[in-house]
Amino acid sequence: MDRGEDQQRGDQDGEPQEHVRQSRLPSPAVELTGTWRAAVADELLRRAYPEPDFDDGSWLDLPVPGHWRSVPDFRDTDGPLLARRPFEHDRLDESARAWLTLDGVFYQSDVWLDGTYVGDTEGYFAPHTFEVTEALRERSEHLLAVEVTCAPQRDRKAKRNLTGVFQHWDCFDPDWNPGGIWRPVRLRTTGVHAITRLRVLCIEATPERAVISFDATLDTLDAVTVSLRTRIGSHEHVEVQQTAAGATRAEWRVAVDNPTLWWPHALGDPDLVAVEVVLEVDGEAHDRAARTMGIRQVRMKDWIVSVNGERLFLKGANQGPSKMALAEATPEELERDVVLAKDAGLDLLRLHAHVARPETYEAADRHGMLLWQDLPLQWGYARSVRKQAVRQARQAVDLLGHHPSIAVWCGHNEPIALDIEPGGDIDMGKVMRAGAAALVLPTYNKTILDGSLHRALHKADRSRPVVPHSGVLGRTDTHLYFGWYHGAHRDFPRFASAWPRAVRFVTEFGAQAVPPSDEFLEPERWPDLDWARLGRRHALQRSFMARNGLDPTDFDSYDSWRDATQVHQAAVLRLHVETLRRLKYRPTGGFAMFSFADGWPGVTWSVVDHERRHKPGYLALRRACAPVIVVADMPAAAYLPGDPIALDVHVVNDLREPIEGAVVEARLDWAGDSHDWRWTGDVPADGVVRVGTIQAVAPEAPGPLALDLRLRAGAIEASNAYGATIAGS
Numbered sequence: 001m002d003r004g005e006d007q008q009r010g011d012q013d014g015e016p017q018e019h020v021r022q023s024r025l026p027s028p029a030v031e032l033t034g035t036w037r038a039a040v041a042d043e044l045l046r047r048a049y050p051e052p053d054f055d056d057g058s059w060l061d062l063p064v065p066g067h068w069r070s071v072p073d074f075r076d077t078d079g080p081l082l083a084r085r086p087f088e089h090d091r092l093d094e095s096a097r098a099w100l101t102l103d104g105v106f107y108q109s110d111v112w113l114d115g116t117y118v119g120d121t122e123g124y125f126a127p128h129t130f131e132v133t134e135a136l137r138e139r140s141e142h143l144l145a146v147e148v149t150c151a152p153q154r155d156r157k158a159k160r161n162l163t164g165v166f167q168h169w170d171c172f173d174p175d176w177n178p179g180g181i182w183r184p185v186r187l188r189t190t191g192v193h194a195i196t197r198l199r200v201l202c203i204e205a206t207p208e209r210a211v212i213s214f215d216a217t218l219d220t221l222d223a224v225t226v227s228l229r230t231r232i233g234s235h236e237h238v239e240v241q242q243t244a245a246g247a248t249r250a251e252w253r254v255a256v257d258n259p260t261l262w263w264p265h266a267l268g269d270p271d272l273v274a275v276e277v278v279l280e281v282d283g284e285a286h287d288r289a290a291r292t293m294g295i296r297q298v299r300m301k302d303w304i305v306s307v308n309g310e311r312l313f314l315k316g317a318n319q320g321p322s323k324m325a326l327a328e329a330t331p332e333e334l335e336r337d338v339v340l341a342k343d344a345g346l347d348l349l350r351l352h353a354h355v356a357r358p359e360t361y362e363a364a365d366r367h368g369m370l371l372w373q374d375l376p377l378q379w380g381y382a383r384s385v386r387k388q389a390v391r392q393a394r395q396a397v398d399l400l401g402h403h404p405s406i407a408v409w410c411g412h413n414e415p416i417a418l419d420i421e422p423g424g425d426i427d428m429g430k431v432m433r434a435g436a437a438a439l440v441l442p443t444y445n446k447t448i449l450d451g452s453l454h455r456a457l458h459k460a461d462r463s464r465p466v467v468p469h470s471g472v473l474g475r476t477d478t479h480l481y482f483g484w485y486h487g488a489h490r491d492f493p494r495f496a497s498a499w500p501r502a503v504r505f506v507t508e509f510g511a512q513a514v515p516p517s518d519e520f521l522e523p524e525r526w527p528d529l530d531w532a533r534l535g536r537r538h539a540l541q542r543s544f545m546a547r548n549g550l551d552p553t554d555f556d557s558y559d560s561w562r563d564a565t566q567v568h569q570a571a572v573l574r575l576h577v578e579t580l581r582r583l584k585y586r587p588t589g590g591f592a593m594f595s596f597a598d599g600w601p602g603v604t605w606s607v608v609d610h611e612r613r614h615k616p617g618y619l620a621l622r623r624a625c626a627p628v629i630v631v632a633d634m635p636a637a638a639y640l641p642g643d644p645i646a647l648d649v650h651v652v653n654d655l656r657e658p659i660e661g662a663v664v665e666a667r668l669d670w671a672g673d674s675h676d677w678r679w680t681g682d683v684p685a686d687g688v689v690r691v692g693t694i695q696a697v698a699p700e701a702p703g704p705l706a707l708d709l710r711l712r713a714g715a716i717e718a719s720n721a722y723g724a725t726i727a728g729s
Contacts, residue, residue, distance in 0.1 A: 029188035033184050035064075036061070036083045038060055038071075039058075050116075051143075052114055052115060062074075064083070065181060067178055067328070083181065087187075089140060090140060094192075096192070097131065098187060098189050099129050099132065100130045100187055101186045102121060107163055108120065108150070111130065113143070123395065124166070124182070124355075150178060152177060156168050158417065159380065159385075160384060162376050163178065163376055164378050165353045168379055171539050172600050190286055192286060194219045197398060199216070199401055201215075202294070202295050203463045206308070206309070211256075212253065212293075213251070214254070215251050217247055217248070221245065223243060227279075227280040228252065230252075231276045262296040263307065263308065264307055264347055265367060266627075266654065277289045291402040292402070298408075302587070302589070312347060315346050315577070315581075316370075317349060317607075318349075318594045320352050320595060321599045322334050322599050326356070331359040345622055352413065352595065354374065368405075379417065380417030380419075383444055386452055390456040394456055408466075409457045411453030413470045414472075415469045478505070482495065489576070490575070503580060505589050508593075512603055513607075515601075515610070517613050518562065541603075549564075566616045569615065571620075573593055574623070576591070581631070581688075582688060598610040628651070628683075628711070629652050630649065630664055630720050633646075635722050639724060639727065645696040649679075649693065650688055653685065663678065666707065666710075668696055670699055670706075694707070699726065705726050706723055
C-alpha cells in the first residue's frame, strides 16, 4: 500500500455524506435466469449449438437456477447437457466493461457467448466470472451457451468431483445426479476498472477495537492510481494503491474503534454491519462491492471455542443440504432449519460435507447460530484432485469469510477410501480396519490431500480455527455411534470415562428412526415393505435395526416398530448429550449430533424429517440442551434385589451468571415405597457441579424403579426422570 487515510464523516444524525463527485457505477446486474433451452449433448450438437443462429426449437425447457433431473424428460440422464439462452443488452461504450458470472454450476461447464468460447468452470459452489466486454460492444442481441457436466462417480473410493454429500452419502438417493446450472447467472457492467474478487475477514475484535482485513483483485485497463474507499458502518477509510495493467492484488486493513460486536445467540445480540468498497480513479467511481458482516473474534484451544473472549460450550448438530435438489429450496425453508436448530437449544450447525446456499449463512448470521463449515469432501478421492481442492478451499474463504456465523473450517469428512453399498449389511470390521489403517498409516487422502487443505485454509484465513479432517479417532474430533454401529448406548459413559481424549469434541453420534412423514415407506404393506428399496434409496439399515433390538420381525405392527425406533433414537441422543454436557470443558468443548433435518425422504439419523415434522428425538435433544439441566448417571436397565445403587447427580449451567441458592431434590420410587434426597448450594456461571450421590439398595419389590430429579432456584426450574426395573429374586 502506498498510503491509507481514515475519515469519519457524517452529519449530525451520524449518516455518511455523499463522497463521490462523479460515478460510472452501473445499474444492478442483469439476471440471466428463467427458462433456457436444453438437450443432452452429442458430438454433432456440440459443434453447432453455441452459434446464435442455431435452431433449438425442438429442445426442451430447462429452469435456471435448477437441476436437470427435476425436468421429467431429463430425470434419467447423467448428461452432459447443452443449454442456451438468448438475451438483449444495450451496447457498451468505451467507458464501460462487462462481466458474466455463473454463481454455481454442478459440476463443470464450458461457456460460449455469441459463438465464441469464453472459458470453463469447475466447482459447484464458487462463482466463476468472465469478461465479455468486446461481445457487448459489438452487438445488442446475444446468445449464451453452456455445456454442463456432472459425471457420476463410478469409483467412489477415488472420486474426482468435489461435490461432497451430493454424490456420495447414505442419506441421499445414490442414483441422484445434482447436475445443472443451480445458481443464478448474472451480467454486470462496471467502469473501465473493476473489483473482480474481494475477501473480507474480521481478524481482531474487542469492545475497544476491531481490525477488518481486505484482500481484493483489481482489474484495471492500464497502470493507474486507485482509491479504495472502504465503509464499515459509518466508519470510512481510504486506501491508495498503484496498479499495473491487468490484475493487481490489493491488501489493506481497517481499524474500527469501539465497534458493536456480533455475538452468538447464547451470549448476546447478533449485530451486523454493512461493508462497502468503492474503487475510484481521479474522483470517479468505477466499481463497488458490498458485504454484510459481523464484527467478532473466534478462537479454539484444546477444542474449547471462545467468541470475543467468552468461552462457549457448543451444543450442535450436523446439517446436510436442506433439500437434495438444493436449488429448489426456498429462502424461507433454508431459514426455517436455522430457526428449528436455535429453538432446540443448539449453538452450532455443522454443514456436513457441503457448501450451502447463501440464504443459510445469512440466516445463521441474523439468528446468532455458529457454523462448522466443511468443504465438500467426504470419504475417498483420487490423487488428481489435490490442486483443485486447494483452489476451492481458497474460493470458500473468498465467498464465505465475511460471515460471522462461520466459526470453524474443516477440510474433509472421514478421509477413508470406502465404498459401502447403500442399505446393505455394512461390514463394520472392514470399516474399523480401514479406519485404523487411516489413523496409524499415512494415506493420500488423510496425509497429502488434507494436509494441503489445512495449509490452504489456514493461509487464506488466520482468523478462524481450521480442522484438517473430521472423524479421525484420536487425532481430531470423533464420530461415536454407541447404540447403533457399535456397543450399546449405555456403554458411552464408561467409554468417555476410560478414554477422555476421544470425547474432546464429538461431531457424530445418533441412531436411525422412522420419520413421522412415512408415506414413502408404504406402511400399508406391513410387514412386507420393500426393504431392498428402502435400504438402497432411503438409508434404512435393517441389519443395524436388528442389532439394536429393532428388527421389524419382532413387532406385531408397523406402528409399534416405528414407535420403538423413535424411542431408541431419543434415548441414544439424551444419554450422549447429558454425558458430554456433564464433561463440559473437562475435557469436552462441545458436540454435534448426527443429524438434524433431512433433505430427502429417509429412515435416517435426523430428528426432523424431510417434511419438517419432529421425531421424539427432537424433543429429547431440546430437553437435553436446555440452558440449565439436572442429570444423574444413567441407572442400570435392571437391578436384582439387594444390588447397590449409586448415581451421581450433577447440575449443568450454561447461563452467564451463577445460580445462587439452588435446591436439588431427588426421589427414588418403587412399588409401595420411595426415598428422597435434598441438596442445596450454588452453581457457578457457565459451570458444572456434582451436587451429591444417590445411594440405595435395590428393594425386594419387583417392578419399575423410577428416579425423578428437580432443581429450583428463583425463576429457574429444571427436572429430569430415569427409569429401570427391579427383577424378581
